[in-house]
Amino acid sequence: xxxxxxxxxTVQKSIKELMPKxxxxxxxxxxxxxxxxxxxxxxxxxxxxxISEREKRSTISPEHVVKALEELEFGPQYLEAVKAGLDNxxxxxxxxxxxxxxxxxxxxxxxxxxxxxxxxxxxxxxxx
Amino acid sequence: xxxxxxxxxxxxxxxxxxxxALIITVNRVKNLVKEDAExxxxxxxxxFAVAKATELFLEGLASKxxxxxxxxxxxxxxxxxxxxAVVAESEALDFLGDVVPQxxxxxxxxxxx
Numbered sequence: 463x464x465x466x467x468x469x470x471x472t473v474q475k476s477i478k479e480l481m482p483k484x485x486x487x488x489x490x491x492x493x494x495x496x497x498x499x500x501x502x503x504x505x506x507x508x509x510x511x512x513i514s515e516r517e518k519r520s521t522i523s524p525e526h527v528v529k530a531l532e533e534l535e536f537g538p539q540y541l542e543a544v545k546a547g548l549d550n551x552x553x554x555x556x557x558x559x560x561x562x563x564x565x566x567x568x569x570x571x572x573x574x575x576x577x578x579x580x581x582x583x584x585x586x587x588x589x590x
Numbered sequence: 591x592x593x594x595x596x597x598x599x600x601x602x603x604x605x606x607x608x609x610x611a612l613i614i615t616v617n618r619v620k621n622l623v624k625e626d627a628e629x630x631x632x633x634x635x636x637x638f639a640v641a642k643a644t645e646l647f648l649e650g651l652a653s654k655x656x657x658x659x660x661x662x663x664x665x666x667x668x669x670x671x672x673x674x675a676v677v678a679e680s681e682a683l684d685f686l687g688d689v690v691p692q693x694x695x696x697x698x699x700x701x702x703x
Contacts, residue, residue, distance in 0.1 A: 468614055468622075468644075477652045481668070485656070490670040495651060497689040498677065499614065500622060502647045505685050506640050507623045507632065522632040527639035536682070540643050547642040548635065580649060587650035588657050 468496050480584075506530050524548050539583040546576050614641040614648075651676060651683075 474492040478485070507522065509530035514522045524544075531540045550572045619637040623629055655672040659665070662672070677683045677690045678699065 468618055472614075473648065476648070477668075480649060480652055481656055482665075485665065486667040488667055488669045491655070491668050491673050494670055494673045494689065495648060495655075498651055498673070498683075498686050499644050499648050501686050501689050502644050503619055503622050503640055504626060506643060507626065507629055510632075510636065510640075511626075511629045520631055522629070522636045524633065524635045524639040527636050527643070531643055536643075536647070540646055543646050544639045544642045548639060551635070551638065580646070583646055583650055584653045587654050 468499050470496050473499065506534065509534055537583075537586065539579050539586065543576065543579050543583070546572050546579070550576075614644050616641055619644070654680075 470492055473496050474487055477487055477492065477495065481487075506527060507530075510522045510526040513526045513529050513533070514520075517526070519526070528541060528544055531544065550569065553569060553572075616634055616637045619641045620632065620634070623632050623637065623640070651673065652668075654676040655668055658672045658675050659668055674690050677686045679702070
């Protein structure tokens with residue numbers, strides 16, 4: 463089913479960008495990676511849902527997702543990357559003035575931070 | 591109304607290109623989450639957060655699988671076995687037990703014994 467879950471071609475493309483040019487990915491390998499990502503989405507959203515229920519909220523908020531990632535102990539780079547993404551999104555959507563909770567970083571700094579975090583995540587996963 | 595997602599729909603732009611660019615689009619996450627009967631409601635922004643985290647997860651998993659491939663002396667093609675081995679070897683990835691058949695896990699355990 464291509465309607466729900468992650469599109470395999472998109473996943474394949476982005477993995478290829480991470481890897482050396484000559485490298486290929488077997489069809490069943492990328493399919494498996496897609497399944498893993500789908501499972502990850504369910505895991506995180508279920509945890510976030512539990513948290514939202516604990517807080518007696520009817521809708522899962524991004525804060526619930528951040529808390530879920532904390533509780534699932536995937537690592538601080540996840541929290542940083544998600545927070546940086548959410549923060550930057552706010553910058554983009556609220557152009558006028560400063561929003562409460564402004565991290566004070568410029569767009570460029572946030573992008574740099576993001577790249578640094580992704581590199582650290584890669585390094586961490588390779589050595590882990 | 592929910593604000594429209596910052597990532598471009600369907601485009602393959604890796605997370606490392608910018609904080610709001612997404613491999614996994616917000617709508618896909620939303621549809622995936624809705625499949626879960628226990629989850630009543632999730633905000634678009636929360637879907638964005640999930641998408642971002644999933645992106646990081648994918649990059650980590652792919653990197654590890656590539657490392658496995660290289661350790662096995664191959665460099666041409668990432669195989670199912672490389673991904674499966676990474677899943678089997680990591681306790682943190684136990685939640686993927688349904689996705690990776692138990693026989694693969696057992697084989698990996700035997701191989702590392």
